[in-house]
Amino acid sequence: MTSWRVEVTPDCIASGVCLALAGDDFALGDDGRTHPLREVTEEREAVLDAAASCPMEAILLTDATTGEPVDF
Amino acid sequence: MPESLTYPFPPAESIFHPSPTLSALQKSEPIARFSTADGRTGWVVTRYQDVRTVLVDPRFSRAEASNPELNLPDTGLGQATTGSILGLDPPEHTRLRRLVAGAFTARRVEALRPRAAEIVGELIDALTALPQPVDLVEHFSLPLPVQVICELLGVPAEDRHVFHGWSDAVLGDVTTDPARIAGAFAALDAYFRKLIAAKREQPADDLMTALIEARDERDRLSEDELVRLCQTVLVAGHETTANMINMFLLTLHENPEQLNRLLTQPETIPQAVEELMRFVQLGEGSGLVRVTTEEVELAGVRIPAGSAVVPLMTVANRDPQLFDDPDTLDVTRSAGAHLGFGAGVHHCLGAQLARMELQEALRGLLARLPGLRVDVPVAELRFKNGMIVRSLHELPVRW
Numbered sequence: 090m091t092s093w094r095v096e097v098t099p100d101c102i103a104s105g106v107c108l109a110l111a112g113d114d115f116a117l118g119d120d121g122r123t124h125p126l127r128e129v130t131e132e133r134e135a136v137l138d139a140a141a142s143c144p145m146e147a148i149l150l151t152d153a154t155t156g157e158p159v160d161f
Numbered sequence: 162m163p164e165s166l167t168y169p170f171p172p173a174e175s176i177f178h179p180s181p182t183l184s185a186l187q188k189s190e191p192i193a194r195f196s197t198a199d200g201r202t203g204w205v206v207t208r209y210q211d212v213r214t215v216l217v218d219p220r221f222s223r224a225e226a227s228n229p230e231l232n233l234p235d236t237g238l239g240q241a242t243t244g245s246i247l248g249l250d251p252p253e254h255t256r257l258r259r260l261v262a263g264a265f266t267a268r269r270v271e272a273l274r275p276r277a278a279e280i281v282g283e284l285i286d287a288l289t290a291l292p293q294p295v296d297l298v299e300h301f302s303l304p305l306p307v308q309v310i311c312e313l314l315g316v317p318a319e320d321r322h323v324f325h326g327w328s329d330a331v332l333g334d335v336t337t338d339p340a341r342i343a344g345a346f347a348a349l350d351a352y353f354r355k356l357i358a359a360k361r362e363q364p365a366d367d368l369m370t371a372l373i374e375a376r377d378e379r380d381r382l383s384e385d386e387l388v389r390l391c392q393t394v395l396v397a398g399h400e401t402t403a404n405m406i407n408m409f410l411l412t413l414h415e416n417p418e419q420l421n422r423l424l425t426q427p428e429t430i431p432q433a434v435e436e437l438m439r440f441v442q443l444g445e446g447s448g449l450v451r452v453t454t455e456e457v458e459l460a461g462v463r464i465p466a467g468s469a470v471v472p473l474m475t476v477a478n479r480d481p482q483l484f485d486d487p488d489t490l491d492v493t494r495s496a497g498a499h500l501g502f503g504a505g506v507h508h509c510l511g512a513q514l515a516r517m518e519l520q521e522a523l524r525g526l527l528a529r530l531p532g533l534r535v536d537v538p539v540a541e542l543r544f545k546n547g548m549i550v551r552s553l554h555e556l557p558v559r560w
Contacts, residue, residue, distance in 0.1 A: 100267065102497065104512070105217040105504035110251060112219070121498055138255045142506070144513055145267050 091132045092153035095125035100147040107139035107148060115139065129153045137161050166195040166205065168236055169336065173445055176408075176539065176551060177415060178488060179476045180445065183207060187476060192462040195471075201234035203450065203469030204462075209480035209500070211460050215451055215472040217505040224250040225452035226469070233469045235336055236450050237549050244385070245393050247449060247507065254506055257382060257390060260375050261510060264313065264368045270513040273309065277518055280308050281525035289529075294536040294557035301526075302406035302556070303399070306518055310398030313514075314391060315360060315367030324352060328396045329545065329552065337547030349392045357388065368394065394510075401443065402515050404552050406522050408441045409434075411542075411556075414535055416490045423492060424531050427524060433492035434519045439478045439499035440490050444550045449507070474500040530560040 095114070101122040107115045108123060114136050118124045130136060140148035141161040150159035171182040178184070186193050187207040196202045206212050215221045226233065227243040242248035246257045263269065288300040304321070311318035330338075330345030357373060364370040369391055375381040382390070413420040423433055451470045456463060464470065478499050479487040485494075502509035509515065526533055536557040543554040 103504075104502070104508040105213070106506055106508050109217045109219060109505035110255060112217075138251070138259065141259045142255065142262050144262065144265065144508065144510075 092129050093132055093136065093159055094129050094151045094153045094156075095127070095136060096149040096151075097123050097125060098145075098147045098149060100145040102145055102147075104144055106142050106144065110142060111135035111139040123147075132159075166193055168195050168197045168203070168234055169334075170195070170205070170445065173442065176442065176542075176544075177412060177440075179442060179473075179479060183473060183476050184479065187480060192460050192464070195234075197234040197236075201232060201469075203234045203236070203471060204464055205471045205473060206459070207473050207476045207480075208460065209477040209483045212472040212474060212477035212500060213504055214459060215470055216474075216500070216503055216507070218457075219251065220454050220457050221451035221470055222250050222454050223248055223449065223451060223507060224253075225454060225467070226450050228452070231452065231467050231469075233450070233452065236469070236471060237334060238332070238449060242449065245389050246510075247393065247397075251506060257386060258506065258510070260372060260381060261368065261390065261394065264371070265510050265512075265514055267513045270517050273313070273514070274517055274521065276312070277305070277309055277521045278525065280305055281521050282529075285525055285529045289560075293559045295559075297410070297556040297558045298403070298407065298553055299555065302522070303403045305406070305522055306399040306402035306515075309514070309518055310395060310511075313368055314394055314398070315365055315369035316356065316391075316395060320352075324349065324395065327352075328400055329548065331392075331396055332400055332548050332550060332552075334547045334549055346392075349396075350388060353388045353391050357391070397509075398511055398514070400552065401550060402511075402518050404550050405438075405441065405443060405515070405519060407553050407556050408443060408551060409437050409519065409523065410526070410533070410558075411535060411539065412437060412441055412490060415539070419490050419492050423523070424527055427527060429492065430520050430523050430527075431516075432495070434516060434523065435499060436490065436492050436494050436496040437519075438501035438516075439484065439496040441501075442475050442551070443501075444475065444548075474503065533558055533560045 103117060103121055103123055114126055115123050116126055140150050171180050173180045191208040191211060193205050194202060195205050206215050227248050246254060284301050284304060288295050307321050308318045327345040327349045330341050333342050360369050361373055372387055376387050423430060453464050453466050453468045455466045481487050502512040536559050545552045545554060
């Protein structure tokens with residue numbers, strides 16, 4: 090199973106789309122932005138859905154081993 | 162304690178502020194029961210954090226709002242969203258949203274900005290050639306978002322006079338005229354089936370063509386879903402923005418010192434748009450009811466499974482816990498956390514597009530027509546009856 094590195098860029102507007110789709114993987118911080126709960130995670134459909142649905146394209150997924158961006 | 166809160170909720174006394182009854186709930190009873198004349202009941206939520214929870218937490222379902230076995234109160238759009246993306250939960254919702262999300266990202270929207278600015282310029286050129294007063298609805302606030310969404314989706318904008326009436330009707334309050342709403346849905350359905358057939362013959366570089374490809378080549382959505390998605394994008398893509406432009410102008414004219422600030426510092430328009438999104442009461446807020454899929458404890462109140470829950474974003478946007486002096490318009494405030502576009506999986510698909518259009522509309526109007534003023538007293542403005550958004554028949558202006 091592939092591991093992904095998950096990053097949320099400062100473009101985040103806290104739309105809450107990812108929180109609703111992948112509440113086990115993201116949380117709202119005190120700074121009003123969303124953050125990944127784990128920097129590296131096993132590949133998961135919910136995280137992919139969240140990244141693909143983010144209106145700001147603020148969720149970056151890369152292969153934790155190769156550093157290649159994950160397609161969605 | 163307002164034991165007898167009934168739906169429809171007590172109306173606002175001013176178009177600029179929420180109903181005092183609903184505002185008072187934020188303090189006295191933030192999770193309150195309500196009932197309808199036919200004895201059905203639900204819950205209304207008014208505090209910012211609780212409203213956000215209802216919008217984001219998957220235990221509050223949109224799909225269950227269409228479940229006829231639950232005997233839910235008819236509120237706002239009622240079952241009119243059944244079968245549309247607005248009436249689905251994940252994973253069905255996610256499948257459809259992913260098909261359209263790419264067309265509305267911040268990056269794609271930025272690429273459309275020059276075209277939107279150009280449309281703004283053309284509309285102002287045309288309206289300044291007319292004798293005053295000019296109806297801003299007919300000549301600016303409606304044609305701008307119609308032109309933008311039509312070009313994006315691939316609908317002929319000159320059909321505006323054909324589809325706008327249907328679009329008005331489908332945003333009608335279900336408690337007022339259900340037959341008119343059903344008729345408008347049927348008309349929009351037929352209109353889009355014809356357009357989609359033509360687009361299959363003659364594909365173009367637009368969202369409708371992309372969705373047709375997703376259906377015909379990748380089987381990602383059904384024909385009915387395709388038709389309904391196009392309808393939803395068209396209706397949601399212009400009614401709200403058009404009326405937001407009207408409400409922005411009315412609100413700024415009610416707050417002349419704030420308007421002056423924008424006239425002298427137009428570079429602050431993007432920040433002002435967020436504050437106006439927070440402040441403006443586009444509707445009285447009974448739009449999209451959620452239904453609990455299990456018993457949920459919200460702010461210490463146990464809400465049983467299968468309950469209708471109405472999150473009031475327009476009231477939550479005035480929560481003093483989050484916004485100091487919330488009933489004052491302050492365009493210098495950082496209001497980005499507002500719930501004007503909702504939150505969670507149904508966070509407005511077109512939020513970035515709406516922001517961009519509202520920024521360009523204000524930029525153009527303030528730069529070209531700094532003396533713009535509304536030509537009738539607020540009390541004499543004519544709003545369309547029975548719609549879930551405040552929609553003006555006309556907005557006569559001079560400059």
